[in-house]
Amino acid sequence: MFQEQTLYRYLYETLVRKIKSGEFHQIRKLPSQKQLCKQYNVGITTVRRVMQLLQKEGYIQCESGQPAAVVYTASEMEYAAALIARKEEINDAFQGLGLLLPQLYREAVKYVRESDKATMRRAIDEIQEDMPTHLLYRQSNLFLTTLIQVFNNPLLMDLELDSENFLHVPYLPFAHHTDPFYRTPSHMKSWLSSVFDCIQNNQEELLYTKIASTYQHSSCRVIAYLEALEKQLDFVPAESEKSIRWFHIKDRSELYAHLAMRILRRIRKKEFSEQKYIPSIPRIMKEYGVMKETASRCIALLNSLGITRTLNKKGTIVLPDAPQMQSGRNNLNDPIIKQRILYCLDALQLLAVSLHCGIPFDMAEVKVFSRDLQDVLQNASFDKKYALIIQLSMDFIIQSVPTHSLKNIFLQLNDLLVWGYYLEPVDEAFYSDSKETQEAVQRLLNELEKETVENISAALQCVFLQIYRDIYHVILRLPYNFTPMPLLL
Secondary structure, eight states: OHHHHHHHHHHHHHHHHHHHTTTTTTTOBOOOHHHHHHHHTOOHHHHHHHHHHHHHTTSEEOOTTSOOEEOOOOOHHHHHHHHHTTHHHHHHHHHHHHHHHHHHHHHHGGGOOHHHHHHHHHHHHTOOTTOOHHHHHHHHHHHHHHHHGGGOOHHHHHHHHHHHHHHOOOOOGGGOSOOTTOOOHHHHHHHHHHHHHHHHTTOHHHHHHHHHHHHHHHHHHHHHHHHHHHHHTTOOOOOOOOOOOOSTTTTTSOHHHHHHHHHHHHHHTTTTTTOSSOOOHHHHHHHHTOOHHHHHHHHHHHHHTTSEEEETTTEEEEOOOOHHHHTTOOOTTSHHHHHHHHHHHHHHHHHHHHSOSOOOOOHHHHHHHHHHHHHHHHHOOHHHHHHHHHHHHHHHHHHHOOSHHHHHHHHHHHHHGGGGGGGTTSOGGGSOOTHHHHHHHHHHHHHHHHTOHHHHHHHHHHHHHHHHHHHHHHHHHSTTOOOOOOOOO
């Protein structure tokens, strides 16, 4: 039910944003309910509920058997204001995704099947000379979605869908400026064909260059259009916060889990080593600005992970690392816990394919990270090493990410990694020889000492790749019938 509410809210907010920014200003119709289900990966019940609310609030008019008619009207200034207010967010998202997505497509080339190639070939062949712009981009999205699907990772599919919906900027003809997304059918067909040739010939680097260049040029065109619109209408938008949030189409990154991860990082940094208790529920509410229910669920999660224990009428203490505290924490056969562990695995896979995306690392942060990583390797017990290596690496990455949109992606992935703590009590015997992981971490340390940014990115990706493989094989060995997606990496 909670997930349904999340999908409902997501679809409603997305359609309202599109309506208010003028996306349906000319055609005055929404896609059909069937098309909305497919486009946003939601059920028909969710779509119908959203349609009812949009009609009640005066955005659309519904007639049986017909696509909903958009009845919302606004002045030129209002449509433009809605677009211009998003200018900085859109620019930030283009810059962030322009680093990340080309890297994901580059990695995907390694795993493309002949059936995938056939689908991509059809997407190209179906382009017609008189095809309007929005249908051209539908073919392009089909092509690129097929490429990214090779990872069988729902997080990746959510990210791509979110990026398509967020980055699209509707063209308002009164701007007297060229549509930033306009492409002739022949140009689109030629570009997709050139990308397809890269895939056919396993030219990963050339494909990366083509897609990265496209994101850069698209960003320049879109921002130039928005700036022209702003200048023409003599409109200066109020400064707005960058609030882009990804992966929200599925309820994976819940607020209480995000909060638990923040407190867990404080615990791992020994912030409470000289204190008997972690912050109480009222204190958590005050410090983090959350409701009582969220604070309570955060504490309950930390307790269930065996990290803390709440004592009646006293408070919540951090548990020691004694073996007796490690046993029998959770029922790993619980369907909810199993699903959460798979969320963690999805996040690890996404990190394993994305980290070599050109993050600029600060050398001062490099030195701190190197020192802390060496300390973990020398002093941490086996069952803590994985968690601490991941935590230090994620803190280092998040600190270094250059755009808000990209930082938000890694923050949300980091939140999902909290579910991996369910595996801490798992006996060491379930782990394979960790020699390759140890070698990957040592390689990372060597590159950190050399302070070569490009090599640090590659080494970080290798570490997460090995940890992903290790965790994947661990959950397969557990006697709980886990069903992860096939291992590709």
